[in-house]
Amino acid sequence: MAVGVAVSLALSAPAAWAETLTDTLIDAYRHSHLLDQNRALLRAADEDVAQAVASLRPVLNFAASATRSFPLAPTAIDVINAAVELQASITLYDGGDNQLAIDQTKETVLATREALVAVEQSVLLSAVQAYTDVQSAKQLVSLRQSNTRLITEQLRAARDRFEVGEITRTEVAAAEARLAAANSSYAAAEGQLEYAREAYKLAVGHAPGTLADAPPTPDIPNTLDEAKKIATRTHPAIRQAQREVTVTELGVLRAQAAMKPSVNANASVAMDKYGDRSGAFGLSLNQPIYAGGALSSAVRQARAQRDANRANLLQTVHEVEQSAGNAWATLAVAIAQLEATDRQISAAQIAFNGIREEASLGARTTLDVLDAEQDLLDARVDRVDAVAAQYVAIYSLLSAMGLLTVDHLKLGIQTYDPSAYYNAVKNAPAGLSQQGRKLDAVLERLGKR
Template structure:
């Protein structure tokens, strides 16, 4: 009677699993490329990288502007009323005695004036080593910004793929933990019944209880990990993902091409974008040294100016009537100016030493990035190689677990196995499937990371991987 009840219960469980699988299969799934397209529009980091690139690009015309002529003009209008006193001195010589005398007279005056003055000036650098080096530095800075943006685009692909497959891994882990909890719950129920009839000691029940409590904790942790993975992807796409497509059973296991590890390392050292950016950074720091050393050199420039002043004025002396006192002045000038720095309190020398130290720091950064690039290239290459072997081994493990489950279910049908045995076998199958799925995700991510290290990662690589999902 009890065996028939167990059989009916197992049949109901199987129907439920079938319905859930049918519903999941019918639901619309989101592909990797759809998530990536959302990320390209909504990710703050890629937007920040684009804005930084656009800002740095403007440094080139700013540096070039210092070489071009500088033309400026100004105009001034003033209206003034002046009340004052003029003092005049006249010298007289007595024709008889020859004595000199001075006659001083004071005259009051009123003057009203309107003055319009305008200036135009032209400055053209003839020789300034610093501004030419600054232009070279600006060109290198723009090149570095473009490389950094390409690196940000590659980094976005990696972040999207990592977030995508982290969610799938978290979902697989949660399913495995739920299957484990169900199996352990049945084991606990069976242990309690056997204890009640005196077949086992209380310690066996306590061990089963401890295992069940641990399974609940593991399931809670798995749910939290899934929520965290979804939140991480949402921070990139600004939306929570729905059901995601998974790699199908016919996932191609492709060996890296070229197949030699050192070939990938050599390619990475020549094309890795982060390494290229660091190399340009060394050149920028070298240009900065030249710019600061130019503080010791003379500068030569051409200067030309024109000024015109037009004054409309009326003046009255000693209370008389107002009479015109207009004036107009025009002045033109052109010349060459040479400036030679003699002493600036040690500022130029200090700036040169500072630039030299930063150049040394940039070279150390280049060495660090080169070593990191080599490490990532080797690690990713080995990850792809070992990933292929791991996927093949776990595929065999899933087949073995599935065969074991079938044997256990057959034993349950004839009464030689219990429900706990069936659930435990199913838990092992879920665990093997989870490990297989995670190994596939790791294999795919290592492919992308290897191409990123080599500087060859493109959107087409994501599109290819997207064809492997269903």
């Protein structure tokens, strides 16, 4: 069903410029430290790929040494020895462990990217909640303020009627008590508005200014089953869990590869203080025979971790479907409550007008008027809550489907490209290479250097 919440969440007239929900979402995306943190974690995962790639390459080391001996015999002389050496080593065969490590780290990167999407959804949903809470809190302050003024007028009228003997002191006291309660509720509403402002500042990065009326909400599926199908295809938590299963499956293969032989090549060139040069080259074969049961244990452990991640995937699917169902139910309840409160407000308004008129004729007491006014106020407050709940429930459903992203909402801004840094480091560039210079350019764009 295509649901558009056309009911305004703000009571004030539109200003010359007001911050829209789109502005709020953009600011939240751009200024979120949580997103910055998880982007950095993603870049750290990218570096794991570079380090795994480096394990397939030769390792060069330069060594220099100098020693001086001090003989104890009086006729002996000091001896100084010096040498420099260039050493190289490379793994020729390791049972596929290094290549499996590269594949494993790549899958980890993809899983971390999905985790970043989940954080993006959380940031945007928090911004929607904060925006809606500020709008609702403003409405409640306005309602409470209006209620206080109305009861003040009723109290003044009650005192005038008491002076001429039309009503008793009890009715005046009832009006005074109701005014005190209204003032208390008004103060609480103002406090709640301040809480909402602080939550907005945390979610968006700055305090709220003048907020525009909430725009119509995005379209959502017509049925819950359709929403769940979309969720199981697109939700980042499910995609992350799928990648994590692959990571642990590769972990089983790596644990098995550790039992296979490995072949390493070593070469060195040395020169002593006399200029004499020497070279060496060698191959080494290593085959585990017995490791106290550690290698077999590692294989069993890797299989257990794989089974755990497979179970986690199934559990994640159920949780995502439940989240979609909860959001759908919340939306249905909010829609029903909104319809009910509209009818309640209409009936309460008629009742209030009639009781107030009857009270002016002496057929009703001041307490009857106050009770009717309170019923009308409660209905209006319930409507504010229902509108806010309906609005947030729609965006919560989008989040449960994995669609609450900058791209899906079409916010029209440049988004963080998770592949830019990965492409710059995936081949393990050295600092002075062309790839290294490309990496420097990426870092400059990220504002990290």
